[in-house]
Amino acid sequence: MKAQNARGTRDFSPIEVKKRNFIIDTIKKQYELYGYLPIETPAIENLSTLTGKYGEEGDQLIFKILNSRLHESKNKDLLIEEFHKMLEKPYHSEHITERALRYDLTVPFARYVSQYRHQITFPFKRYQIQPVWRADKPQKGRYREFVQCDADVIGTRSLLMEVELIELIRNVFADLKLPVILKVNNRKILSGIIDNIGANEKFVQIVMLIDKLDKTDANSIKQEMKTIGLSEYQMDKIFDILSGSKDNFEMLEYLKSIDNPILQEGINEIDY
Incomplete structure (x- = not known):
C-alpha cells in the first residue's frame, strides 16, 4: 500500500513550517501588543458543548468520536450494520461517544469563559491559535484540518473594541506586507x-x-x-x-x- 496522508489533511515541509511559524509569530506579536492573552483548549470537547451552535448543516460536519469498544466485534456483517445505523441516527447510536473534535475556536472559548468566569477579569481579551477539524468533503481550499487564529473580547459592549480589532488586523497585514481591503459588516x-x-x-x-x-x-x-x-x-x-x-x-x-x-x-x- 502506498503511504499517504488522509484526505483533507496536509503535510508541511521544514521550509513551509518556518514560513507558517513566521506568519503565526507576526499575528501573535500584534495580538499581544493590543493586550490579548493566549489560551488553549483541548482538541476534544463534550458533544453537548458543540452541537446546536452551528445549525443543522454545521452539526453534521462535527467529527464525532466512536466508542473504543466497537473494534472488539469480529463480525464483519454486524460492523457494517452498526455503521449504517450510526449514519442514520448519529446522535442516538450507542457507538458514538459524548465527545467530539472541536469544529472552531469560538464555541470552546464560550465554554472556557463560562467554566472559569470567576477567575477571569472582564473585559477579557483572548487570542487562540490552534487546529480545528471539520468532517467536510475535501476540495480545493477546503480541508478537514486547518488552523484558526482567533482574537475576541468578551465582557464589554464598547464599539471601541470593534475599532481596535479592525486596526489590529490591518497591522497584521501591514507587517506581512500584504495589501488588503478590509470589509466591515454588522x-x-x-x-x-x-x-x-x-x-x-x-x-x-x-x-x-x-x-x-x-x-x-x-x-x-x-x-x-x-x-x-x-x-x-x-x-x-x-x-x-x-x-x-x-x-x-x-x-x-x-x-x-x-x-x-x-x-x-x-x-x-x-x-x-
Whole structure:
C-alpha cells in the first residue's frame, strides 16, 4: 500500500513550517501588543458543548468520536450494520461517544469563559491559535484540518473594541506586507433585513445559504431558499441587497431608508 496522508489533511515541509511559524509569530506579536492573552483548549470537547451552535448543516460536519469498544466485534456483517445505523441516527447510536473534535475556536472559548468566569477579569481579551477539524468533503481550499487564529473580547459592549480589532488586523497585514481591503459588516443589518421581510424564524438557515454565495451561484441558492419556504418577494428583497448593483454609499443610503429599528441600530454602529 502506498503511504499517504488522509484526505483533507496536509503535510508541511521544514521550509513551509518556518514560513507558517513566521506568519503565526507576526499575528501573535500584534495580538499581544493590543493586550490579548493566549489560551488553549483541548482538541476534544463534550458533544453537548458543540452541537446546536452551528445549525443543522454545521452539526453534521462535527467529527464525532466512536466508542473504543466497537473494534472488539469480529463480525464483519454486524460492523457494517452498526455503521449504517450510526449514519442514520448519529446522535442516538450507542457507538458514538459524548465527545467530539472541536469544529472552531469560538464555541470552546464560550465554554472556557463560562467554566472559569470567576477567575477571569472582564473585559477579557483572548487570542487562540490552534487546529480545528471539520468532517467536510475535501476540495480545493477546503480541508478537514486547518488552523484558526482567533482574537475576541468578551465582557464589554464598547464599539471601541470593534475599532481596535479592525486596526489590529490591518497591522497584521501591514507587517506581512500584504495589501488588503478590509470589509466591515454588522450582523444587526442582516438581522434587520431578514426581520423586515418577515423571515425571523429562518434566520440561521438564510445566513448559512448567504455564506455559500462565494462558492455557489445565485440561482442554486435561490432554489435552496425556496425549499426552506421563502417567497419570491422575500428572495428578491435579499438579493436586491446582495447583488452588488449599488456602491457602498448608495447601499448605505438605501438601507437607511428601510424602517427597521434593528437594521438602523446596525447602520449607526457602522457609522460610529
